[in-house]
Amino acid sequence: EHVCLIVGASHAGVGCAFELRRQGWTGGIVLIDRDPQLPYHRPPLSKTYLTSEEGSYHNPLRAVDNYEREGIELRLGVSVASIDRDRSLIVLDNGEELAYDKLVLATGARPLIPPFPGLESARHVFSLRTAADVAGIRAALSEDHGKRVVVIGGGYIGLETAASLRKLGAEVTVLEREERVLARVTTPGMSAFFEQLHADHGVKILTGKTVSGFQTNATHTIVRCADGDELVADVIVIGVGIRVNVELAQRAGLEVSNGICVNGSARTSDENIYAIGDCTYHHNPRYDRFVRLESVQNAVDQGKVAAAALVGKVAIYDAIPWFWSDQYDVKLQIVGLSEGHDRAVVRKEVGEAPKFSIWYFAGDTLLAVDAVNNAKAYVIGTKFIQSGALIDRDKLADPTVPLRPANL
Ligand code: FAD
Numbered sequence: 001e002h003v004c005l006i007v008g009a010s011h012a013g014v015g016c017a018f019e020l021r022r023q024g025w026t027g028g029i030v031l032i033d034r035d036p037q038l039p040y041h042r043p044p045l046s047k048t049y050l051t052s053e054e055g056s057y058h059n060p061l062r063a064v065d066n067y068e069r070e071g072i073e074l075r076l077g078v079s080v081a082s083i084d085r086d087r088s089l090i091v092l093d094n095g096e097e098l099a100y101d102k103l104v105l106a107t108g109a110r111p112l113i114p115p116f117p118g119l120e121s122a123r124h125v126f127s128l129r130t131a132a133d134v135a136g137i138r139a140a141l142s143e144d145h146g147k148r149v150v151v152i153g154g155g156y157i158g159l160e161t162a163a164s165l166r167k168l169g170a171e172v173t174v175l176e177r178e179e180r181v182l183a184r185v186t187t188p189g190m191s192a193f194f195e196q197l198h199a200d201h202g203v204k205i206l207t208g209k210t211v212s213g214f215q216t217n218a219t220h221t222i223v224r225c226a227d228g229d230e231l232v233a234d235v236i237v238i239g240v241g242i243r244v245n246v247e248l249a250q251r252a253g254l255e256v257s258n259g260i261c262v263n264g265s266a267r268t269s270d271e272n273i274y275a276i277g278d279c280t281y282h283h284n285p286r287y288d289r290f291v292r293l294e295s296v297q298n299a300v301d302q303g304k305v306a307a308a309a310l311v312g313k314v315a316i317y318d319a320i321p322w323f324w325s326d327q328y329d330v331k332l333q334i335v336g337l338s339e340g341h342d343r344a345v346v347r348k349e350v351g352e353a354p355k356f357s358i359w360y361f362a363g364d365t366l367l368a369v370d371a372v373n374n375a376k377a378y379v380i381g382t383k384f385i386q387s388g389a390l391i392d393r394d395k396l397a398d399p400t401v402p403l404r405p406a407n408l
Helices: 011-022 064-069 131-141 156-167 188-200 247-251 296-310 375-387 393-397
Strands: 003-007 028-033 072-076 080-084 089-092 097-099 102-105 109-111 148-152 171-175 204-206 211-216 221-225 230-233 235-238 242-244 259-261 273-275 280-284 289-291 322-327 330-336 343-348 356-362 365-372
Touching (some): 003 011, 003 097, 011 072, 080 247, 148 156, 188 204, 188 322, 330 375, 343 393, 365 375
Parallel strands (some): 028 072
Antiparallel strands (some): 221 230
16 A cells, blocks of 8 residues: 655645545555644634634644544654655654655744844743644733733734734734835835734834844843843744744755755655645746745645645646735735736725725736735736736726726
């Protein structure tokens, strides 16, 4: 019987396992993850999970009996220490060896924690990637002090965390090193929108702030900034980016650059080893560019492509990337990759609540759409990116022209 081992049981790995069965893989499938919990949805960690009644939240990717029914074996709470390609096996941290015919690396990423001076002795410092991180933050917040939170990093995770903790009544300050939040992922206009949104909800955002270290006493920690500013924190959340989990692949001699290198079928430089999700560096044919993406869409879709390829079908990954973020009552949806645009058209819908979209073009080609509280713009934008049909930009910008493909 052929065995497919999948390292990493999250969005990519779990999706791939079930798809593998659906595509007709009859051999064994084993999913391995160091996280002891039944695999769960990650995006709600910084959104609904952080604010939900403690203990009441349960959001598994699949119910436990689904794994049994599909004959997918779960090995949780155990790490993969190395890959022995010559012998086609992996070695677990308990010394156990598992042989494979096919191996899938879905190892994702881990939070980047800069070596801030004073970090080791600081109290209540967290990152936010796992269910255990959320449990830790909740527990720290429920202590006597525990109401002053400093979030380091104004990316999506930092801002979502700030919004959620604000909802819980915490006093929240976000420290961002760049001159604006979301600098790495969006345009100045969108950054300004989110900065205002957080200000309206009482979150203090300080930009241009480089954290230089921590100093901790009996009750709290002082977060020091390079410009001399100091903030008192009962709880600190670090959200300054990720490190891709490429080490297993690297030590096994697989090709790695800005992630594990894979071809259009999610195959690595070893024909029996595939890689999917956050950990991969792959070519996107539509944008003709190599990318490393951090999104559920990418994890799931690339997992499906790998599953098809593993059963011998021809499958090429060419999905249009998409992503979302929820902060307060604002739902941001992003489709496409806006990098390289030479023009952005803003369309603001009539009405009181913020509802707008930004359409990014390179020449006449629509690259991407950022839609704020505007699912229609997101759906129509996706269609236009898919079809490559031309858009009348004057009509697009005119809110009196209803947003319909036929009108554009
Ligand atoms: P991961 O989810 O990182 O999973 C990798 C798994 O591999 C982990 O469970 C890890 O324990 C395991 N692993 C790694 N190495 C080993 C080893 N050696 N041995 C055993 N196990 C190992 N994306 C969106 O599209 N929209 C959102 O709104 C959104 N919000 C997010 C909010 C938060 C707080 C976070 C953390 C992420 C969010 N994301 C969001 C990103 C999304 O969750 C990731 O893109 C997605 O989880 C990637 O899935 P993955 O399976 O590739 O990797």
